[in-house]
Amino acid sequence: MITLWHYLAVAAALFGIGLVGFLTRRNLITMFLCAELMLQGVAINFVAFARFHGNLHGQVFVLFLLAVAACEAGVALALILMLYRRGRSLDVSRWQDLRELGVPAAADLESLPVVHAEPDPTLTPAGARPAPVAEEPARV
Amino acid sequence: MTLLAVEPPSAAGQLALAAVLAAGGAFLLLPKPGLRSVAGGVAGLVAGLAVAAAWVATTFGGPVTNYVETALFGLFAAGALGFGVVLVTQRNPARGAIAFAFVILSVCGLFLLLAAPFLMAATVIIYAGAIIVTFLFVLMLSQNDGPSDENDRTREPLLGSLAGFAFVGLILFALGQNHAGAASLPAQAITPSEQAALRAAAAELTAMTEDAFYTTGEPKDRSERVARLERAVEDVLGVSGGLDEGTVRDRSIATRLRAARSDLHAQGVLARVGAARVRAADTFELVAAAARNPARYPPAPARTAAAGLRDDLLLLAGVGELPARNVANLGVLLYADHLLAVELAGTLLLVATIGTVAIAHRRGTAA
Numbered sequence: 001m002i003t004l005w006h007y008l009a010v011a012a013a014l015f016g017i018g019l020v021g022f023l024t025r026r027n028l029i030t031m032f033l034c035a036e037l038m039l040q041g042v043a044i045n046f047v048a049f050a051r052f053h054g055n056l057h058g059q060v061f062v063l064f065l066l067a068v069a070a071c072e073a074g075v076a077l078a079l080i081l082m083l084y085r086r087g088r089s090l091d092v093s094r095w096q097d098l099r100e101l102g103v104p105a106a107a108d109l110e111s112l113p114v115v116h117a118e119p120d121p122t123l124t125p126a127g128a129r130p131a132p133v134a135e136e137p138a139r140v
Numbered sequence: 141m142t143l144l145a146v147e148p149p150s151a152a153g154q155l156a157l158a159a160v161l162a163a164g165g166a167f168l169l170l171p172k173p174g175l176r177s178v179a180g181g182v183a184g185l186v187a188g189l190a191v192a193a194a195w196v197a198t199t200f201g202g203p204v205t206n207y208v209e210t211a212l213f214g215l216f217a218a219g220a221l222g223f224g225v226v227l228v229t230q231r232n233p234a235r236g237a238i239a240f241a242f243v244i245l246s247v248c249g250l251f252l253l254l255a256a257p258f259l260m261a262a263t264v265i266i267y268a269g270a271i272i273v274t275f276l277f278v279l280m281l282s283q284n285d286g287p288s289d290e291n292d293r294t295r296e297p298l299l300g301s302l303a304g305f306a307f308v309g310l311i312l313f314a315l316g317q318n319h320a321g322a323a324s325l326p327a328q329a330i331t332p333s334e335q336a337a338l339r340a341a342a343a344e345l346t347a348m349t350e351d352a353f354y355t356t357g358e359p360k361d362r363s364e365r366v367a368r369l370e371r372a373v374e375d376v377l378g379v380s381g382g383l384d385e386g387t388v389r390d391r392s393i394a395t396r397l398r399a400a401r402s403d404l405h406a407q408g409v410l411a412r413v414g415a416a417r418v419r420a421a422d423t424f425e426l427v428a429a430a431a432r433n434p435a436r437y438p439p440a441p442a443r444t445a446a447a448g449l450r451d452d453l454l455l456l457a458g459v460g461e462l463p464a465r466n467v468a469n470l471g472v473l474l475y476a477d478h479l480l481a482v483e484l485a486g487t488l489l490l491v492a493t494i495g496t497v498a499i500a501h502r503r504g505t506a507a
Contacts, residue, residue, distance in 0.1 A: 002213045005200040005319050007254070009312055010217040013192070014224055014247075016308030021228035024170055024300035027290040029233045029277055033240045036270070037224055040247045043263075051254040056466075056473050059256050063474070066266055067485040071492035073270050077277060078500040084281050090233075091290035106295065110173040112287040 007048035015041030028080045028090045032073070039069050151316050154195045159302075159309035162188030166301035169229040170294045173287075185225060188305070192312065199316050213253060219246035231291045234278045241271050258467045330409065330457065334376055334393055338457035341372040345450035348427075349443050366427055373453075377417050393456075409456075416452040423449045 018037030025031055043062045050058025080090070087094045096105055149157065165184025168177045204210050219242060226239040244267045251260040282291075294300070330338070348369060376393060394413045397406050426442040474482055 001201075001203065001205045002209055002253075003200055005315055006196060006213065006217075007250070008315055009192075009196050009200070010220065010250070012308050012311040012315070013221055014243075016304045016311075017221065017224040017228055019307060020166055020301050020304030023304060024294040024297050025228065026293055026295060027233050027282075029274060029281070030227070030230075030236050033227055033233075033236055033274065036240065036267075037227065037243060040220075040243065043259075044247060044250055047251055047254045047256050047259060050256070056469055059259055059466075059470060060473050060478055062256075062259055063262070063470070064481060064485055066262060067489060070266060070270075071488055073273070074492050074496040075499065077273065078496040080277065080281070081500050089288075089290060090281055091288075093289065093293075093295070108289065108293060112173050112289075112292055115286045117286065 004048055004052040007044055011041040011044035011048070013041075014038075014044065026092050028083065028092055031092065032076050032080070035072070035076075036069065039065065151195065151199065152313060154191060155309040155313050155316075158188045158191035158195065159305040160188075161185075161191060162308075163298075163301040163305040164188075166225070166229065166305070167298045169225070170297040170301070171229070171231045171292050172294050172297055173292065181229070189221065195312070195316075200319060209253065212249065216246045216249035216253065219243075220250065233282060233291065234275065237271055237274045237278060240274075241267070244271070256466065258470055330393065335457045337372070337376045338453045341369070341376060342450045342453040342457070344369045344372050345446050345453070349446050349450070366424075366431060370424060373420050373449075376453075377413060377420060412452070412456050416449070416456055419445070419449050419452055 015038050018034045018041065021034030021037065022031055025034065043065055046058040046061045046065070048058075050056060050061075083095065084090060093106060093108075099105070161184050165181045165186075165188060167181075168175070168184060169181030170176075223239045223242040223246065227236045227243065230236045230239060244263060248260045248263050251257075251263065282288075348365060351365070394410060394417075397410055397413075423442070423445040426437070426445050429437040430439040430442040
């Protein structure tokens with residue numbers, strides 16, 4: 001039988017996965033999605049408690065949580081846009097000047113693998129190249 | 141000494157093993173320039189999930205009574221967790237957004253299993269918009285030419301995974317401790333077996349009100365039926381209709397609830413049980429009098445009282461379930477109990493809109 005505890009366990013795991021993503025990933029958009037993942041874990045908790053107490057107060061709480069998540073999404077995406085305009089990158093480590101006093105700056109020691117991009121295929125030119133013609137004088 | 145005589149690991153050991161396995165898997169899967177192994181990472185995460193699922197099944201699991209519910213719960217839970225891992229470990233943020241859409245769908249399935257259809261619909265609608273906007277941002281802002289710092293590097297992948305999964309392990313451990321302490325605490329005020337007993341007693345009452353004796357006054361001995369009915373009601377309510385005074389029935393709802401729960405919901409159920417008990421005593425008195433001397437005590441009042449008692453029992457049987465009209469009851473609750481919070485949420489949305497415009501506004505001509 002599926003009980004309240006099963007739902008609480010799934011919600012805790014979902015929250016933890018979002019937490020790992022938020023702590024480790026460096027792309028601002030991915031970090032935003034991971035924060036939303038944590039909110040979903042919290043929402044499952046509320047709805048499960050509402051179900052097993054037999055009232056609807058937990059569901060009402062999730063409605064407010066949806067409103068707060070919408071506000072958060074708006075402000076976060078505006079901030080991402082501004083940071084991109086300033087730094088031309090979605091990397092949060094570009095903003096590590098904002099770190100605490102006394103914490104050493106993180107440096108990327110290993111270099112990224114260089115991928116040789118194949119140039120786009122082109123057709124060999126066919127036919128004779130037209131001889132350059134002296135520019136016609138204007139007939140005006 | 142034999143190696144086979146290994147004790148099964150304790151709950152803490154099992155959870156620590158699951159956390160370490162999952163953290164190792166996540167470390168291998170997270171994008172970074174050095175060590176990255178998709179097969180090893182998936183194997184570690186699946187092993188960690190299997191150990192944790194085994195712990196959940198042995199700690200919280202009871203007999204499987206509803207196979208469809210269990211299968212759907214497993215499907216949606218695995219979907220949410222699996223696509224969550226894909227979102228976290230995926231290099232391409234556009235694919236991450238697709239994985240997030242599937243996480244939302246799985247969570248909506250869980251909402252549906254938890255009897256929250258309105259929230260399911262609202263979440264799908266709101267997050268569909270959110271995911272499309274995220275897609276637009278990915279298309280607008282990310283450069284897709286080769287590896288980049290933001291997508292192919294992670295901050296402290298090993299320590300971050302260990303911190304996150306150790307957190308999950310600790311929460312699960314605390315849940316297990318609480319569950320062990322509250323094993324006798326029923327999740328619902330009225331358990332399914334009590335619901336069945338209440339419905340059976342109500343059916344008995346229905347049969348009694350349709351009995352010809354109470355409609356036409358035909359004289360016939362009804363003592364056997366009355367005794368059976370009294371036993372059925374007594375079992376669930378703990379009321380004694382005068383048969384054997386002073387017996388303590390363990391199955392009565394009031395005894396169990398008073399011992400295990402003290403919250404508002406349980407108090408409401410107790411009040412209902414008390415009211416039903418009083419009504420049952422009155423009903424039995426009327427029925428017995430009508431059976432003894434139909435000429436002096438007319439059977440019609442007994443019939444009315446039996447019908448009322450039946451309604452009480454049916455309401456009591458349904459008291460552990462959520463109201464069927466989800467949207468209507470949510471609306472009543474929102475606008476009757478939480479009106480101030482609704483207004484505050486509206487204000488919050490307005491402030492967030494103004495803040496968003498203020499943040500994203502270009503000052504001057506070109507940035």
